[in-house]
Amino acid sequence: MTITDSPPRAGVRPVRRRRSSDRGFNRAFRWISHGAGITILVVLAAVALFLLWQAWPAITAGGEQLATSVPRFPADTSLLAYVGPLVFGTLLAAVLALCLAVPVAIGIALFISHYAPRRLAQLLGYLVDLLAAIPSVVYGLWGFLVLAPVLTPFWLWLNENLSWVPLYGGQASTTGRAMATVGVVLAVMILPIITAVSREVFLQTPKLHEEAALALGATRWEVVRTAVLPFGRSGVISAAMLGLGRALGETMAVLMILSPGFSYSLDILAAGQHQTIAAYIAADFPESTGLGINTLIATGLALFVITLAVNMTARWIVSRRKEFSGAN
Amino acid sequence: MNLSRFTRAGSAVAVGVLALSLAACGSDPEPADSASGDGAAESTETDSGEEMASLAGQLSGGGASSQEAAMNAWRAGFQQANPDATINYDPVGSGGGRTGFGDGSYKFAGSDAALDDEELAAAEAQCGEGGVIEFPGYVSPVAVAFNLDGIDSLNMQPETIAGIFLGEITSWDDEAIAADNPDADLPGTAITVVHRSDESGTTENFEEYLHVAAPDVWTAEPSGVWPVDGQESAQGNSGVVGAVQAGQGTITYADASQVAELGTVAVGVGDEFVEYSAEAAAEVVAQSPRTEGTSDFVYTIELERDIPGTYPIALVSYSLACTTYADEATAELVRGFLTYLVSEEGQQAAADAAGSAPLSDTIRQAILPGIESISAG
Numbered sequence: 001m002t003i004t005d006s007p008p009r010a011g012v013r014p015v016r017r018r019r020s021s022d023r024g025f026n027r028a029f030r031w032i033s034h035g036a037g038i039t040i041l042v043v044l045a046a047v048a049l050f051l052l053w054q055a056w057p058a059i060t061a062g063g064e065q066l067a068t069s070v071p072r073f074p075a076d077t078s079l080l081a082y083v084g085p086l087v088f089g090t091l092l093a094a095v096l097a098l099c100l101a102v103p104v105a106i107g108i109a110l111f112i113s114h115y116a117p118r119r120l121a122q123l124l125g126y127l128v129d130l131l132a133a134i135p136s137v138v139y140g141l142w143g144f145l146v147l148a149p150v151l152t153p154f155w156l157w158l159n160e161n162l163s164w165v166p167l168y169g170g171q172a173s174t175t176g177r178a179m180a181t182v183g184v185v186l187a188v189m190i191l192p193i194i195t196a197v198s199r200e201v202f203l204q205t206p207k208l209h210e211e212a213a214l215a216l217g218a219t220r221w222e223v224v225r226t227a228v229l230p231f232g233r234s235g236v237i238s239a240a241m242l243g244l245g246r247a248l249g250e251t252m253a254v255l256m257i258l259s260p261g262f263s264y265s266l267d268i269l270a271a272g273q274h275q276t277i278a279a280y281i282a283a284d285f286p287e288s289t290g291l292g293i294n295t296l297i298a299t300g301l302a303l304f305v306i307t308l309a310v311n312m313t314a315r316w317i318v319s320r321r322k323e324f325s326g327a328n
Numbered sequence: 329m330n331l332s333r334f335t336r337a338g339s340a341v342a343v344g345v346l347a348l349s350l351a352a353c354g355s356d357p358e359p360a361d362s363a364s365g366d367g368a369a370e371s372t373e374t375d376s377g378e379e380m381a382s383l384a385g386q387l388s389g390g391g392a393s394s395q396e397a398a399m400n401a402w403r404a405g406f407q408q409a410n411p412d413a414t415i416n417y418d419p420v421g422s423g424g425g426r427t428g429f430g431d432g433s434y435k436f437a438g439s440d441a442a443l444d445d446e447e448l449a450a451a452e453a454q455c456g457e458g459g460v461i462e463f464p465g466y467v468s469p470v471a472v473a474f475n476l477d478g479i480d481s482l483n484m485q486p487e488t489i490a491g492i493f494l495g496e497i498t499s500w501d502d503e504a505i506a507a508d509n510p511d512a513d514l515p516g517t518a519i520t521v522v523h524r525s526d527e528s529g530t531t532e533n534f535e536e537y538l539h540v541a542a543p544d545v546w547t548a549e550p551s552g553v554w555p556v557d558g559q560e561s562a563q564g565n566s567g568v569v570g571a572v573q574a575g576q577g578t579i580t581y582a583d584a585s586q587v588a589e590l591g592t593v594a595v596g597v598g599d600e601f602v603e604y605s606a607e608a609a610a611e612v613v614a615q616s617p618r619t620e621g622t623s624d625f626v627y628t629i630e631l632e633r634d635i636p637g638t639y640p641i642a643l644v645s646y647s648l649a650c651t652t653y654a655d656e657a658t659a660e661l662v663r664g665f666l667t668y669l670v671s672e673e674g675q676q677a678a679a680d681a682a683g684s685a686p687l688s689d690t691i692r693q694a695i696l697p698g699i700e701s702i703s704a705g
Contacts, residue, residue: 071527071553144567149574174520175575177560256567259560260525272558283563286393287421287527287552 048304055298058291069291072262072284079295083302085262089179089274090303093254094247096183096268101191102240108191109198110224125199132192140256143185148176148257155180155269170267177259179268185253190243197242201235202228234318241314248307254279277303382410383664385657390418391425391438392645394529394583395466399438401681406668415665422529422645429648430454436662437648438466440529442619442628455650458623461702463695465647465669466678467685469609469639470534472593474579475572476500476515481603483508485596486541492579493521493538494545494556500577508596517577522568525561527552533643534581540633541640581641584609585683598636608639610685618694625651625698627691642685649702656704663702670695 058066058079066082067075073082108128112121152174158165159172172178209227218226254276260283261272268274277299285296396419403415420428422439429437430450443451443462451460472489474482484492488504491497497504501514524531535550548555560578562571565586572578572590584604594601602608615635619628633640649666653659668674675686 071551144570145574152575173560174518175522175560175571175578177562177571177574255563259522259562259571261558261561263557270558271560283526287423289421289423289427 051297051301051304054294055301056294058294058298061291061294066291066295070288070295071292073295079298082262082295083277083299085264086275086277086280086299087302087306088264089260090248090276090278090306092179092266092268092274093182093186093250093276094244096179097186097190097247098240098244100183100187101194101243102236104187105191105194105239105243106198106236108195109202110228112195112199113202114220114224114228125196128192128195130192131188132196136189136250136252137256139185139189140253143181143253143257144177147185148181150176151181151184152176159269166266167268170265170270170273172269173259173271175259175271177257178271179258179274182254182258183268185257186247186250189250189253190246193246194236194239194243197239198232198236201232201239205231238314238318241310241317244310244314245307248303248310249278250276251278251282255282382412383661384410384412385661386414386416387435387658387661387665388416388418389425389434389436389438390416390420390428391434391648392422392440392466392529393419394422394440394468394643395419395438395645397682398466398678398684401677402665402669402674405674405677406665409668410664413661413664426451426648435649435653435658436666438645439648440532440643440645442646443648448626451648451650456652458625459651460623461625461649461651461666461695461698462622462646463625463627463670463698464613464629464644464687464691465666466645466682467610467613467687468643468645468682469584469604469606469685470530470537470581470641470643471584471587471604472579472581472595472641473569473572473587473590474577474593475575475590476517476577479512479514480591481594482512482591483594483596483601486538487545489593489595490538490542490545492519493523493581495521495559496545508601515577520560520575520578521556522560522562522571522575522578522580523554523556524563524568525554526563528564529643529645530565530581530583534641537633537641583643583683595640597634597638597640600636602637602639604639604641606679606683606685608637609642610688611635612638612640612642613644613685614688614690625695625701627695627698649699651698651701652703652705654704659702659704663699666699666702667696670699 061079063073063076063078066073066079067077108124112124112128116124155176155178156172156174158168159170162168163170205228209231210223213223213227258274258276258279259271260275260279262275263273265273281296281300285293288296396417399417399419403417406415407413417438418428418434422441425434425437425439426441426443426447428434429439430447430453432454443460448460452458472484482505484505485508488497488508491504498519499516500519501516506512506514529552531554532550532552535546535548535555538546539548539550554561560571560575562568565583568580568582569586569588569590572580584606592604594603612631612633612635613629615638616629616632619626619630622628628646629644631642631644647666647669649662653662670687670692672686672692675684678684679686
C-alpha cells in the first residue's frame, strides 16, 4: 500500500509532474470550496437584506395607514401588536410539537441503540428515516382528513373533563381544526430528525463507560441513565433544536389543518385562536398587493429573527454543556 | 492498493459536481422568462386568404383566481380549435388583473369587481377613449352548505343566515330555523361556522349578499376578509367543504360546484325560498339592471339580491379587453378567444369544469357587438 502524499523523492520526474498537477488541482478545489462556503454567507445576507428592504415600508408606515391598506389589519394597532399573536402562535405550535416529539424520539433512539435486536434496530432506523421523506403537504392532508376527525372526540373529552387545565379550556373545536391537532402532526414531522440525531449520539457513548457501569452492577436502565443520557445530552438538545427549526417554519401542514385566528389564547383545543407566521404568509400572499405584501414580509422578518435566535441559543446551550457531558 | 487514485477520483467527482451546481446557479433563467411572456402577442403569420383559418400566436392575460378553473376549460377548448394559439392566464387576483390590464401588461383580464373610475381611466389610456370592453363572462353561484345527518335542504331567510354566520344563532333547533322548516326534524346540535381563512372573492361576495339582504343583522362592511373572530376556517373551497364534512352541525359558504353531497340552504328571496341552481343564478344576472352611464361596450350590472325566482348569491366575475390593439394578430386572437368564451359552447365548458352558471342569450347578444368590434389600429 502506498500513500502518495508522503515526501517525494527529489529528482524523480514523474512524481514531480504529479505533484504540480496536484497543486493545481488543490488550488482549484480550494477555490471551489471557498466559493461554496461564501455562497452560504451571501445567500443568508441576501435573504436578510431582502426581508429588511421589503418589510421597511410596513415597518415605517403608521398603524392607520396599514389599517386602510391591509385587509386583515385591525384599526388602531401598531405593526408590533399585529405581529405579536402570530409570533405567539408560531412559538406555541413549535413548543407543543417539541414537548410531544422529544420524549418519544428519545425513547425510539434508546430502543434502537440499546434495546432492540440488531436487525429490528436497522429496520426501525430505516422506517424513521422514511418518515422524514414524506412531503409536508401529505402530512397536512393526512392531518386534515384523517387525524383531525379521529382526535376530535379525544379533544372534546379533554375539554369536558380537564377544562381546569389552562391548555384545555375554551370552546373545543368540533372539527379538530385546532392547535392541538397541529401540534400532534408537527410532532410526527419532527420526530425523524430528532430520533436520527439522538440515535447517532447514543451510539457513540464510549463502550468503556457502559461496561464500567455494568461492572458496578448497574441494570440496563441505570446504564442508560448514568452513562448514555449524560453523554448524549448536548446531542439531544441540538437534535431538538433542529426539530424546533423545522416546526417553526412548517407551512403546508399548518395551513391545511388549523382554523386560524389572532389571539394570545392558550386554549389549544379551540378553533380560530392561533396562526403561525409561515401559514399566514402562505394564506394571504395570493390576494395581497402593495403594503399588504410588505406587511407579510415584515412578519417573515420576525420569523427569520426567531429562527436565528433559536439556533444561536441552541449553539450556546450545546457549547456550554459540552464541558459537562461525559465526552471529556 | 493505491489510495491516492481513489481519493483523487473522489475529489475529481466532487469538483465536477460543485462546478456543475455552481454553473447551474449562474445560468440565466431563460425558460421562465419566455414562459411568462410580457403580454406580447408573438404571432406567426395567419393565413389571411382563408376566412376560417385557425388563429395562431400567443396571448397573455391575468386576474381573478376565481376564474381559473373556467379559464383552463376555455383555454383548452380554444386551443383545441386553434392548435397554434397559446393563451396564458395568470391567476394573480382581481386587483392584480385590473392593474395589469391598466398598464398594458395583460391583453385581457379577469376581475371579480368592475373597474372603478380611476382604473377605467387607466384602461382607456391603454385602449383609447370608450375602447374598454367589460362583461360578466363568469357567473359562479355560491352555495350555503351544511352537514347534518338526514337533512338535505333547509329554508332560511337572509336574516337567519346572517345570524348563524355571526354566531348569534348557535343551535340547529333554534326557532328562527325551525319557523321556516316546519317539516324538518332539527337536532339540537351546536352550529359550527366554517369560513374561508384566505382572502377570497367568494367571502367578499357572500358578505356583500348578507350586507344587502340582511342589513340590520350583518352590519360589517364587506371585504375579502371574514369579520367574525374565533370561528373555524379553512383554506380554499375544497378546504371549507372538507372541514364541513369532517364535523357535525357545520355550515359554510362555498363555490356551488364544490359542495358535493352536503346539504344546501334554499335562500329566502321575498316570500319564497330558492334552491340553488345554475339557471336560477344565471337569471339573477340577466334580470339585474345594467349599470347606467357607461360606454357602449362596458356591460356591468348592479346585482340585485331580491328578484323573485332568482338565486341571489352569485359571484359575478368580469372579463376585460380593449376594442383596439396595436397589431392585427393580437386583435384577432382576443376577438376569437372572447367570442369562444361567451359562446354557448364556451359557457357550457366552463359550467362543466367550474360549475359556473352559463350566460343567458340576452346578455350574450348584448355583449357580442363589443367583442366583434375588436380590431387593430
